[in-house]
Amino acid sequence: MKKAYEALPKDGAFVVIEALIDDARRENAFGLLMSLNMLIEFGDAFDYTGADFFGWCREAGFRKFEIMPLAGPSSAAIAYK
Numbered sequence: 001m002k003k004a005y006e007a008l009p010k011d012g013a014f015v016v017i018e019a020l021i022d023d024a025r026r027e028n029a030f031g032l033l034m035s036l037n038m039l040i041e042f043g044d045a046f047d048y049t050g051a052d053f054f055g056w057c058r059e060a061g062f063r064k065f066e067i068m069p070l071a072g073p074s075s076a077a078i079a080y081k
Contacts, residue, residue, distance in 0.1 A: 001060040001079075008081045016053065016077045020067065023051045030073035053077045 004014045019031040035047035050067045057065055062079035069075050 001056050001062075005057075005060040005062060005081060010081060012081045014057070014062065014079045014081075017070070017074055018077060019047060019073045020053070020075045020077060021047050021049045023049045025049065050075075050077060053079070 001014070008014060019034055021031040021035060025032065031047050038047065053067075054065045057079035060079075062081060064080040066078050067075050068078060
């Protein structure tokens, strides 16, 4: 994410389309099952929550964040430089 931040122009946006898990880890069954599948297949991989995304982006230097629900289980996680 730091490399994405550095590559963006001022006021640029970093957009990730993902089956985000809700912060309470209770609602997005598809995202939760994908996370379990990744854990089984790769051992240390997982899907993440909006709060995880915000924290990682904040560490990289992004200043503003939002989650935009899309059709089905996917969302757009957006961070602004």
